Amino acid sequence: MSLSRLREQFRQALADPDLAAPYERATATARAKRAAAAAELPDYEEQRQKAADARREAIDHLDALVERFREAFTRDGGTVHHAADAEEARSLVKRILSERGARTVVKAKSMLSEEIALNEDLIASGWEVHETDLGEFIVQIAGQRPSHITAPALHLDRVDIGRIFHEKLGVDYTEDPVELATIARRLLRERFLQADAGISGANFLVARTGQIVLLENEANIRMCTTLPPLHIAVVGVEKVIAEVDDLGPLLSVIARSATGQKLGAYTSILGAAGPPERHVVLVDNGRRQLAQHPRKREILTCIRCGACLNACPVYERIGGHAYESAYSGPIGALLGPHHLGTDHGRELPFASSLCGACSEVCPVKIDIPELLRLERERYVETGGADVGERLAWWLWSKVMTRPRLYRLLARVGRGILQGPGIIAEGSSVLRDWTDGRKLPIPSSTSFIDQWKHQGGATTRTNPIWDRTRAQRALEATRKAKRSWAASRGRAGRGKDRKP
Amino acid sequence: MIELADSVCSRLGLHKSHREGKIVPASMDRGDRVRIHLFVPCFVDHFAPGVAWASARILQRLGHEVVVPESQTCCGQAGYNSGFHEESVEVATQWVRSFTQADAVVGSSGSCVAFVRNMYPQLFENTPYAEEARRLSERTWELSSFLVDVLGVDELGARYPVRATFHDGCHGLRQLGLGKQARRLLAKVEGLELVEMGRPDLCCGFGGSFSVKLPELSVSMADAKLEEVLATGAEVVIATEPTCLTQIVGRAHKRGLPLRAMHLAEVLDHTGQEAVR
Amino acid sequence: MNPVERFVAEMQPLLQGGDGAHGAIHRCATAEEAGRDILALAEELSMKRLVVAARRELDAVAAILTEEGSKQGLRIDRDRMPATKGTGLDDTFRDAADYAAFDAGVGGADVLVAESATIGLVAGAHEARALSLLPPVHIVVAPVSRMVERIHDALARLIPSPPGEHDPGIENAGEGSPTITFITGPSRTADIEKILVLPAHGPSHLYVWLVDRL
Numbered sequence: 001m002s003l004s005r006l007r008e009q010f011r012q013a014l015a016d017p018d019l020a021a022p023y024e025r026a027t028a029t030a031r032a033k034r035a036a037a038a039a040e041l042p043d044y045e046e047q048r049q050k051a052a053d054a055r056r057e058a059i060d061h062l063d064a065l066v067e068r069f070r071e072a073f074t075r076d077g078g079t080v081h082h083a084a085d086a087e088e089a090r091s092l093v094k095r096i097l098s099e100r101g102a103r104t105v106v107k108a109k110s111m112l113s114e115e116i117a118l119n120e121d122l123i124a125s126g127w128e129v130h131e132t133d134l135g136e137f138i139v140q141i142a143g144q145r146p147s148h149i150t151a152p153a154l155h156l157d158r159v160d161i162g163r164i165f166h167e168k169l170g171v172d173y174t175e176d177p178v179e180l181a182t183i184a185r186r187l188l189r190e191r192f193l194q195a196d197a198g199i200s201g202a203n204f205l206v207a208r209t210g211q212i213v214l215l216e217n218e219a220n221i222r223m224c225t226t227l228p229p230l231h232i233a234v235v236g237v238e239k240v241i242a243e244v245d246d247l248g249p250l251l252s253v254i255a256r257s258a259t260g261q262k263l264g265a266y267t268s269i270l271g272a273a274g275p276p277e278r279h280v281v282l283v284d285n286g287r288r289q290l291a292q293h294p295r296k297r298e299i300l301t302c303i304r305c306g307a308c309l310n311a312c313p314v315y316e317r318i319g320g321h322a323y324e325s326a327y328s329g330p331i332g333a334l335l336g337p338h339h340l341g342t343d344h345g346r347e348l349p350f351a352s353s354l355c356g357a358c359s360e361v362c363p364v365k366i367d368i369p370e371l372l373r374l375e376r377e378r379y380v381e382t383g384g385a386d387v388g389e390r391l392a393w394w395l396w397s398k399v400m401t402r403p404r405l406y407r408l409l410a411r412v413g414r415g416i417l418q419g420p421g422i423i424a425e426g427s428s429v430l431r432d433w434t435d436g437r438k439l440p441i442p443s444s445t446s447f448i449d450q451w452k453h454q455g456g457a458t459t460r461t462n463p464i465w466d467r468t469r470a471q472r473a474l475e476a477t478r479k480a481k482r483s484w485a486a487s488r489g490r491a492g493r494g495k496d497r498k499p
Numbered sequence: 500m501i502e503l504a505d506s507v508c509s510r511l512g513l514h515k516s517h518r519e520g521k522i523v524p525a526s527m528d529r530g531d532r533v534r535i536h537l538f539v540p541c542f543v544d545h546f547a548p549g550v551a552w553a554s555a556r557i558l559q560r561l562g563h564e565v566v567v568p569e570s571q572t573c574c575g576q577a578g579y580n581s582g583f584h585e586e587s588v589e590v591a592t593q594w595v596r597s598f599t600q601a602d603a604v605v606g607s608s609g610s611c612v613a614f615v616r617n618m619y620p621q622l623f624e625n626t627p628y629a630e631e632a633r634r635l636s637e638r639t640w641e642l643s644s645f646l647v648d649v650l651g652v653d654e655l656g657a658r659y660p661v662r663a664t665f666h667d668g669c670h671g672l673r674q675l676g677l678g679k680q681a682r683r684l685l686a687k688v689e690g691l692e693l694v695e696m697g698r699p700d701l702c703c704g705f706g707g708s709f710s711v712k713l714p715e716l717s718v719s720m721a722d723a724k725l726e727e728v729l730a731t732g733a734e735v736v737i738a739t740e741p742t743c744l745t746q747i748v749g750r751a752h753k754r755g756l757p758l759r760a761m762h763l764a765e766v767l768d769h770t771g772q773e774a775v776r
Numbered sequence: 777m778n779p780v781e782r783f784v785a786e787m788q789p790l791l792q793g794g795d796g797a798h799g800a801i802h803r804c805a806t807a808e809e810a811g812r813d814i815l816a817l818a819e820e821l822s823m824k825r826l827v828v829a830a831r832r833e834l835d836a837v838a839a840i841l842t843e844e845g846s847k848q849g850l851r852i853d854r855d856r857m858p859a860t861k862g863t864g865l866d867d868t869f870r871d872a873a874d875y876a877a878f879d880a881g882v883g884g885a886d887v888l889v890a891e892s893a894t895i896g897l898v899a900g901a902h903e904a905r906a907l908s909l910l911p912p913v914h915i916v917v918a919p920v921s922r923m924v925e926r927i928h929d930a931l932a933r934l935i936p937s938p939p940g941e942h943d944p945g946i947e948n949a950g951e952g953s954p955t956i957t958f959i960t961g962p963s964r965t966a967d968i969e970k971i972l973v974l975p976a977h978g979p980s981h982l983y984v985w986l987v988d989r990l
């Protein structure tokens with residue numbers, strides 16, 4: 001995908017006059033609830049910091065903690081599998097299911113399973129797979145994709161859902177949410193009781209105790225992990241945390257951030273008691289590579305609460321599907337270049353005005369705008385930007401460091417912009433601005449020229465001495481980058497590193 | 500230079516405050532005269548010189564000396580946010596060189612000031628400019644914050660009878676904690692009726708090169724912002740961010756809406772003598 | 777507000793669905809009182825079959841329900857603790873799916889969290905996980921002495937470090953790391969236009985009796 005393709009994708013989303021309304025409504029509700037829930041907890045900021053610290057600690061010691069989890073989970077009678085990528089994760093799941101002769105699967109919502117396209121593969125290979133979270137269930141029977149990481153059917157209103165139920169399930173049309181939920185409940189209750197296996201994700205894996213932590217409101221996860229004789233949790237390796245103690249702060253912030261609840265209706269911490277057969281498939285899929293990066297590893301601390309989506313002014317306009325990735329919104333834009341959830345997400349970091357509304361609410365304090373910017377740098381370094389853009393920024397840097405030349409060119413530029421032809425909004429060079437907005441009219445003289453003309457006090461720099469120093473500064477910057485790139489070359493492996 | 504700066508700062512009673520990582524003076528007498536280097540963001544220089552004039556006049560009226568480094572060009576943020584790190588360092592170097600003698604720098608854009616304050620120390624790490632960049636980052640203020648937090652002034656004798664609303668520029672708000680200062684200053688403007696938007700902190704959709712890389716999205720965000728502005732019934736939208744204002748009224752005027760935009764400095768500079776622009 | 781009052785106050789809004797109340801919270805002095813209240817509730821909701829968890833502390837409640845219940849046509853099934861302690865992981869005494877046949881499951885709580893009105897359950901032979909999951913009504917009879925302020929405290933109580941040293945109040949929790957369910961209100965969903973609907977897949981109603989002396 002190129003930037004122009006991304007632009008086209010977004011243009012299409014924006015062309016749909018009905019698209020934004022459900023997103024606007026739902027995110028507004030979610031924002032208000034989150035803010036109230038955070039304000040209600042007197043030590044919210046302290047809990048948030050502890051949650052952030054716990055997640056950073058975990059990513060810093062990822063391999064050791066994963067090993068610790070494996071030991072503890074095995075001690076309690078479960079089996080841990082490691083999958084390097086999506087393909088391996090899918091075949092591991094299929095193998096476990098086949099070996100037990102399991103044919104029907106009830107599934108709890110899991111973003112990872114979207115990332116690795118598990119459902120499609122299982123269904124194509126002959127398994128019966130039922131999503132059981134109401135939102136996921138709706139999206140699945142409609143043949144669509146989730147539009148939000150915690151509210152999969154956010155893009156649909158009750159009329160849409162009523163129609164989908166009527167068409168796909170053959171029930172009488174109703175748009176009453178209670179009736180719709182009851183229909184799903186009845187249908188899925190049967191499936192829970194008959195399923196051969198339950199597949200879930202996990203919110204956290206506790207390394208010391210080998211426990212799997214799952215959060216929900218509906219009780220479908222409890223069903224999936226209680227009723228079938230086989231439970232498989234398919235989990236990203238980054239979900240591990242060191243200690244039970246870490247759960248206090250994490251649980252204190254996650255539901256508040258996601259739905260504005262103090263805690264969701266059900267928090268399951270699965271230990272030794274449970275279905276006779278328990279498996280965890282730990283999926284890497286680029287995560288360990290990401291954990292090597294001194295700054296970008298922060299992306300892995302995400303606890304998938306969805307607060308950044310609800311806060312994002314971009315997500316609200318274009319919705320979840322326009323990202324064409326399992327993960328949308330600010331966190332989706334960050335994961336895109338790392339092939340988490342999409343294979344064509346290289347440009348997604350540009351889908352942000354860097355306003356920072358996301359990091360303001362992020363319960364684990366991920367500096368999303370700064371990380372998006374780092375991804376943009378990477379995009380430029382690996383040849384993403386076209387020649388025209390590279391030339392433009394090169395020229396910018398040269399002109400802006402030569403004040404006299406800059407002032408001269410600026411004067412010419414202002415003159416051109418004031419010229420009648422261009423200001424008439426017709427210029428193709430400026431079309432990207434002028435198609436939607438009036439062009440600001442420049443002043444005939446700049447402020448600094450006016451100031452000098454009126455005898456205002458000014459200061460100057462010593463140009464000769466400074467230029468040498470500036471050159472040295474630039475070289476230091478380049479050197480720092482080179483040494484970083486070299487160390488990364490040694491540590492890194494896999495698809496992210498270009499020769 | 501550094502010695503001089505430190506002595507001036509101690510005279511001002513500057514001390515490090517951990518809150519929002521800012522340097523604010525513990526106390527300052529009204530009589531203290533400060534030499535202020537005016538940071539004129541490139542957009543202001545060429546498109547909105549009135550904003551810089553207003554800023555300069557406000558500071559001068561308070562008895563301070565205003566000087567303008569004529570070699571200043573741009574803070575370098577535009578390239579930085581677009582992924583052009585080196586080019587950005589190069590341009591930022593020009594800024595540091597231009598302001599190197601300054602004890603106090605005041606600028607009329609929250610975003611540009613935020614870039615200097617929060618990014619320069621990291622941008623110049625391990626370069627010959629590290630020390631100066633760090634020092635300058637602590638001595639650069641956005642106008643409203645300089646007036647309220649540093650000088651402790653909120654009454655400027657401005658008079659401007661209009662129904663207005665205030666837009667919080669994202670970087671100023673979230674990186675510098677701006678917003679409350681401007682509202683305090685506006686509350687003292689005679690005749691001005693401030694009507695708050697439901698979402699004063701909603702991004703206007705400008706975002707630098709974002710506005711032309713994904714223009715349809717950027718414009719759609721401007722429309723969402725305009726909804727908020729229009730709902731207040733305000734004739735004028737005020738901000739401390741010149742580029743946000745350009746985006747908001749640029750869109751409003753394209754749609755034929757009669758909205759006006761004013762930088763906070765322009766409002767505060769209105770003493771009632773001049774005609775309303 | 778003391779923790780018990782806080783628990784009660786926090787619980788109230790959780791029991792409100794768009795279509796009215798989905799349960800209630802009561803405080804009483806003795807198991808007998810709780811037992812009589814449950815009988816009245818069963819009568820009111822025309823319940824036919826209840827299952828009572830194996831926890832010993834529910835013996836008195838189970839006894840009243842069994843004795844008095846037969847008069848109003850109510851059948852009480854009591855789960856039984858396995859003979860040997862430590863072997864009983866949950867769901868060993870009846871098939872998990874069988875709990876779907878009951879009108880209500882009567883269980884206890886291993887911890888109560890005031891801050892969020894959360895009921896903490898350790899899975900084990902003393903209380904099967906399905907008891908609080910499959911019947912449409914979940915009834916909790918718990919001693920107020922199990923009240924803690926925050927989820928942090930609850931975790932520390934239920935998952936001791938080092939592992940293996942369980943709270944003596946938790947009967948027969950089994951070997952290995954405990955399996956814990958924290959319940960905060962009845963099952964719910966807001967997946968349709970963010971409109972709150974009770975229930976989703978789990979219990980529709982939650983009734984809680986906080987008992988001073990159990």
Ligand code: SF4
Pocket residue numbers: 257301302303304305306307308309331358361362363364365366
């Ligand atoms: S980035 Fe932060 S706010 Fe966004 S989903 Fe992850 S944890 Fe939540």
